[in-house]
Amino acid sequence: MAEVVEFWFEYASTYSHIAAHRIEGLAAQRGLSVLWRPFMLAPIFNAQGWRDSPFNIYPAKGANMWRDMERECARFGLAFRRPSRFPRNGLSAARITLAAEDEAWTPAFVKAVYQANFVHDQEIGEPEVLRALLAQAGCPAPEAAFEAGEQEEIKQRLRARGEEAAARGLYGAPSVLVGEELFWGADRLEQALDWACAG
Amino acid sequence: MAEVVEFWFEYASTYSHIAAHRIEGLAAQRGLSVLWRPFMLAPIFNAQGWRDSPFNIYPAKGANMWRDMERECARFGLAFRRPSRFPRNGLSAARITLAAEDEAWTPAFVKAVYQANFVHDQEIGEPEVLRALLAQAGCPAPEAAFEAGEQEEIKQRLRARGEEAAARGLYGAPSVLVGEELFWGADRLEQALDWACAG
Numbered sequence: 001m002a003e004v005v006e007f008w009f010e011y012a013s014t015y016s017h018i019a020a021h022r023i024e025g026l027a028a029q030r031g032l033s034v035l036w037r038p039f040m041l042a043p044i045f046n047a048q049g050w051r052d053s054p055f056n057i058y059p060a061k062g063a064n065m066w067r068d069m070e071r072e073c074a075r076f077g078l079a080f081r082r083p084s085r086f087p088r089n090g091l092s093a094a095r096i097t098l099a100a101e102d103e104a105w106t107p108a109f110v111k112a113v114y115q116a117n118f119v120h121d122q123e124i125g126e127p128e129v130l131r132a133l134l135a136q137a138g139c140p141a142p143e144a145a146f147e148a149g150e151q152e153e154i155k156q157r158l159r160a161r162g163e164e165a166a167a168r169g170l171y172g173a174p175s176v177l178v179g180e181e182l183f184w185g186a187d188r189l190e191q192a193l194d195w196a197c198a199g
Numbered sequence: 200m201a202e203v204v205e206f207w208f209e210y211a212s213t214y215s216h217i218a219a220h221r222i223e224g225l226a227a228q229r230g231l232s233v234l235w236r237p238f239m240l241a242p243i244f245n246a247q248g249w250r251d252s253p254f255n256i257y258p259a260k261g262a263n264m265w266r267d268m269e270r271e272c273a274r275f276g277l278a279f280r281r282p283s284r285f286p287r288n289g290l291s292a293a294r295i296t297l298a299a300e301d302e303a304w305t306p307a308f309v310k311a312v313y314q315a316n317f318v319h320d321q322e323i324g325e326p327e328v329l330r331a332l333l334a335q336a337g338c339p340a341p342e343a344a345f346e347a348g349e350q351e352e353i354k355q356r357l358r359a360r361g362e363e364a365a366a367r368g369l370y371g372a373p374s375v376l377v378g379e380e381l382f383w384g385a386d387r388l389e390q391a392l393d394w395a396c397a398g
Contacts, residue, residue, distance in 0.1 A: 048257055058370060064368060064381055068387075169259050169262060171257060172260070181266075182263050182266070184263055191270065
């Protein structure tokens with residue numbers, strides 16, 4: 001019986017904003033635990049020949065995504081404002097998250113980063129923004145948490161995480177893995193968690 | 200108050216199979232009418248630089264789509280079998296549908312074509328298959344309906360339909376337009392129809 005689901009997210013991903021804010025509640029309703037799995041989409045997109053977000057490469061798709069984000073966030077009662085820059089570089093935030101994966105404050109930090117990017121239009125790649133978000137999320141030692149993300153071992157682990165993502169079939173974010181059953185997109189959260197319950 | 204929604208579909212599209220089978224029931228529950236709008240994705244995909252389905256171009260995305268189709272069809276109680284050929288050319292079927300857009304049997308024909316492609320693994324580009332599907336759908340004069348789709352005027356109208364799709368922001372199928380509000384994907388049927396009710 002699967003009782004744990006892996007939530008794979010990328011800080012630049014718009015729909016990960018929705019999923020990051022919804023998954024805890026949906027998991028709690030079902031008695032499931034969530035493993036937070038930050039990863040970078042860039043290596044996966046690069047391997048597909050994309051040097052930018054597909055929402056920028058394909059303008060019609062991008063235009064509808066922004067409209068859809070407004071509608072979907074309204075539907076779920078989530079705040080949202082289209083950022084003045086997209087995509088923002090979530091590399092430092094992903095490293096900090098990976099270094100703190102088992103901390104109690106990590107989910108709060110993840111959501112704070114998404115709020116910063118997709119509600120408050122902040123530069124989530126900037127160290128001072130990240131330090132403030134760590135403090136805001138209840139991290140007891142923001143400076144140490146920031147520094148932990150800068151360690152070479154963490155950089156290597158995040159690269160390995162990206163290789164693991166590709167090897168397990170991920171091609172976008174957010175994604176949920178229940179064992180090796182892959183569910184792609186914020187639209188499949190309920191199905192992924194129901195699958196975990198039925199497993 | 201919008202009481203009509205436009206359902207834009209492409210016969211090669213897997214998720215259009217799901218949407219084509221669900222939209223009438225969802226619309227009826229809300230007292231809405233559906234306008235069936237066949238179109239071809241190829242010109243839109245070609246303009247994006249794609250010469251094949253993105254599910255073939257990007258194998259990881261394709262692999263998960265097939266798995267997701269199995270899961271989603273099971274969830275909705277729809278039959279589904281991965282076709283031995285993908286994508287199949289839906290040009291003739293789209294022309295027949297366009298020529299018969301106002302006929303009472305047209306929705307039954309649309310669904311029959313999807314069943315042929317995605318359940319019975321039939322070659323929906325073949326005239327004899329299409330004639331049989333027309334008869335099966337209750338078309339009183341299958342041969343005439345087939346021939347109607349071969350007229351030059353219909354060919355031109357289908358090309359114009361594709362241009363209309365691009366001009367109105369469509370980039371994939373299925374899509375639902377409620378006025379100029381665009382909803383992309385089988386995952387947005389409920390939202391599109393709810394939007395029509397609230398409009």
